[in-house]
Amino acid sequence: MYQSVFRPALFDGQVVVVTGGGSGIGRCVVHELAFLGATVALVGRNLDKLGAVQSELLQAGVPAARISTHGADIRDEASVKALVTEVLSQHGRIDALVNNAGGQYIAPLASIGAKGWQAVLDTNLTGGFLMARECFVQHMAAHGGSIVNMVADMWGSMPGMGHSGAARAGMVSFTETAAVEWAPHGVRVNAIAPGYIASSGMDHYPPEAAAMLREMPATVPAGRFGNEAEVSASIVFLLSPAASFISGTVLRVDGARPQVRLGMGPVGASADVQQRAAVRAFDGFPLYQSPKVFQP
Template sequence: MPYRSIYRPDLFAGRTVLVTGGGSGIGRCTAHELASLGATVALVGRQMVKLETVADEIAEDGGTAICHACDLRDEEAVRAMVTDVVDRGGRLDGVVNNAGGQFTSPAEDMSTKGFETVVRNNLVSGFTVAREALTQWMRDHGGSIVNIVADPIGGTPMMVHTGGARAGMITVTETLAVEWANYGVRVNSVVPGYIASSGMNTYTPEMQAKFTEGLKKMPFKRMGTEAEVSSVVTFLLSEGSSYVSGACYYVHGASQSIRQDWTVPDHTNAKPYQGFHRYNGPPHFLGGYTDDDAGEDQS
């Protein structure tokens, strides 16, 4: 069964798209969708084994992927990686800045080194990848850059480092969209809400308990799927969004819109879209979505 994208076949035929953090979670899902639509996908991350596993999956499905192991915090390594992508892919039409990572800690106990490491991971590296994509290809050919960030509204208790970095990346997005418009380069950001992805398994049991409890307060009464994020990213990379730049798209099921004094009754009406045929399932502390949960969208 192939990826069940909502977009037309061959939408990205002849194009190369770089996806950082492509070895798992949202990055893996997005890479699969882009490859299913004809793109040559450049998978970038620190663990080559994970990247090669995804590349093998894509090849089995009839797509094309190339792998690039890279520490995105290393400027020279990023420069060499982008050069390699352009050489092997022949071009660079799109970038999905998805890689990142953080840990939980009260701000008062967080070291400066720990804070700076996450900022380099989640802010500096994204800028460096975008800059190299521009200077090595997009400045002369145009392109689209999508930055995966996190919602800074209301702060990020227990993760002040990533809150600062991700909020910074939204501003970077808006700034680059203006500065690079004359090159035909569009820059946008996507803010996933609670997404049922394997990345949630890295959090402490205490944080996982907070996620589970938080579901009761969410208007949709469920977490989002990786495919629901990927479809928005894919739109922003496509020609259909040719007049969209400097924008921030929220994929959170209205979870940041609800007032504290408002309660949404329990329901099962917000059906998930699960187009990813190789979805590994939700985090271990959550139950899986069934065919019935996906309604008519499940195939």
Template sequence: MPHTSPTGTPSKYASVLRPGLFAGEVHIVTGGGSGIGRCVAHELAALGATVILTGRTQEKLDKVAAEIREDGGQADTFAFDIRDEDQVKAAVAQMVEKHGRIHGLVNNAGGQFPSPLQMISKRGFDAVVTNNLTGGFLMAREVFNQSFQKHGGGAIVNMTADMWNGMPGMGHSGAARAGMANLTKTAAFEWSVANVRVNAVAPGWIASSGMDSYGPAMAGIINQLKHNVPMRRMGLEAEVSSVICFLLSPGAAFMTGITVAIDGGAPLNSPIFPLADHAPSTTYEGFHRAVLPKALQGD
């Protein structure tokens, strides 16, 4: 639940990181109009960064930018398709021209749809891979070429997923996310010469608005996911954002090429040694404007 002030209005983001940590810096968050991207943008802005929100829908970006400004932060928006190479090149050029040096990139944008492998068309497979892998590569390459390489480095955090044991029902996304984890390692090595750090996060089942995109048929499954997590609950957007912001920060200055799992221990489940039922673990509810997905409301 979001934090509220005595007057009933939302209070500011309750980040665990130092106030002013990113003051004077410029950070890009792709897919910043909803879900985890929206949360990350809010936390970065609350910590002093000027946040550049990107996505395909200007209206969604404007809404989040207005929230950030209402909370006292600084935000700008650029609507374009990260899957289009020419659009990416042009958009990053405009960002650099307007804001100068870019300090961080959060490659959050992506998307997928549930389907068994035998039902996925080539077009559908290509679309998910382009969304979750190729688009992130294009953004990283252009931010590196147009800013990081010229201005003393920077930090990138890529988005992967809990795909360590395969991703049944979403094989196209699992393949793309595994590719992003590997790309993260390559970029971390090659771009270290320019003082660029590249890491990734791998969220598990997170209570985010993206869950509502799967339709009502998935609602029953979504409500059962927590029973397959040792911590007996789903994660919150703020619990992903805090790790992303740390990886962008000077506190992670000696970390590069890694993927941090944020999944409540779900991959550790064992049919041989089932856990006894127990109360859910405590949560970190830092995001004052968090909204529970419709699929989980009433759970």
């Protein structure tokens, strides 16, 4: 069973849509929300991945009626409209949206073509906008709700991933705007900015990036990677009643990495310090597996 820090049944009776729910952080979020009583609507382009997560939930004892899978391309407006209509038809409501789907690739700006640039913006910005807008228009405008958008550690920009940095910065602006425009309808809109998270998404980077990935924790004051459960817990908090006065903000989950400056020297906490209670890694997801690049 998922080891959530939140009380059982916190989301009983609520329906939460999670895009990119078939892997990585999205998969972890789905497990935690389902453990806390939510009905989860998993969204993605790969139905096989969504089906695998659905099977995991069933094996964990989640009733089949509280799980649905929906194949959709969030970059396509018609597909998104049909998806939201389908979720409402099946479950009758949408209380929350976790705009988790995204992706990018390593490349300097000079080598990024218009097609690649547009693809990353469509996935990380336009798709999130379309999902949020349709959930708002079709249900939340009349009933309220909460939205959490996924951004990234793009403070100081993202050299080597400029297309993603531009998209994530745009999503921060969208989050702030939507929080104001939709507040009169009882809708909260926030964002999560994960730092260096050891998630399955790292398995998609090219082999030549392995050395860089292994060195990354040395640049984090916390001295380690974050994990999927730590990001999921932050998302759950923003969806919870405890965050009812929080809207239009970005919650960073990054071990203070953006504060590191060139010339500061070693910054990472030692291995023994990392075991102190206040900073010890929270391992709440029993099905979590370390990315292949870090496995022996």
